[in-house]
Amino acid sequence: MSDLFAPDGGWRVRILDLSGAAQDNVVEEVGGFATLMHANAFARRYVRDSVERCRVPGTTTKEVLEAWFAFGEDAEVADAGDAGWRSANELGEFVDHPASVEERDWRALDPRRGEPDDDEPDA
Numbered sequence: 729m730s731d732l733f734a735p736d737g738g739w740r741v742r743i744l745d746l747s748g749a750a751q752d753n754v755v756e757e758v759g760g761f762a763t764l765m766h767a768n769a770f771a772r773r774y775v776r777d778s779v780e781r782c783r784v785p786g787t788t789t790k791e792v793l794e795a796w797f798a799f800g801e802d803a804e805v806a807d808a809g810d811a812g813w814r815s816a817n818e819l820g821e822f823v824d825h826p827a828s829v830e831e832r833d834w835r836a837l838d839p840r841r842g843e844p845d846d847d848e849p850d851a
Contacts, residue, residue, distance in 0.1 A: 738839070739767035740806040743774065747799055755801065760839035764805065768813035771803035773834035775815045778802070779822045780832055789823045796823070 739761035744753045761767035782795035796819075805812035815822075835841065 734762070734764070735807055738762055739764055739808065741767050741771045741774070742804050742806050744802040744804065746797055746802055757806065758838065758840065761805075762839075764808060764811055766837065766839075767805045767808070770834055770837040770839075771805055771813045771815075772818070773832060773837060774801070774803040775819075776822055776827045777832040777834055779819070780827050783826065793819070793823045 737759050740757045740759040741761065742757050743755040745755045746753070758770070761770065778800040779792065779796050782800050783792045784795075787795070802815050804814070
């Protein structure tokens with residue numbers, strides 16, 4: 729899969745609610761990623777952050793993993809096939825090793841950053 733053939737509007741990352749509270753588990757889709765590498769990095773950091781939000785001091789790695797599967801959020805790159813990042817490939821590493829602030833910072837990669845806020849009055 730090549731970035732030359734990105735879908736119209738760019739790559740999209742689906743955020744999936746593992747608790748099953750959303751229909752089809754899809755909470756939202758974040759679009760506008762210019763490259764597959766950018767979309768994959770966003771998805772990876774998003775899941776990394778979700779795992780860390782499930783980590784409570786004193787819990788075992790098994791308890792962190794169970795909490796993530798019960799309450800966490802997964803992410804996948806839509807229409808990327810095997811070229812898309814998969815949480816299953818790194819989930820064990822995420823659970824075993826707490827993340828740094830940078831490893832969790834999916835907001836820095838969010839293509840919606842800098843978009844005008846609909847609630848903000850025009851200057």
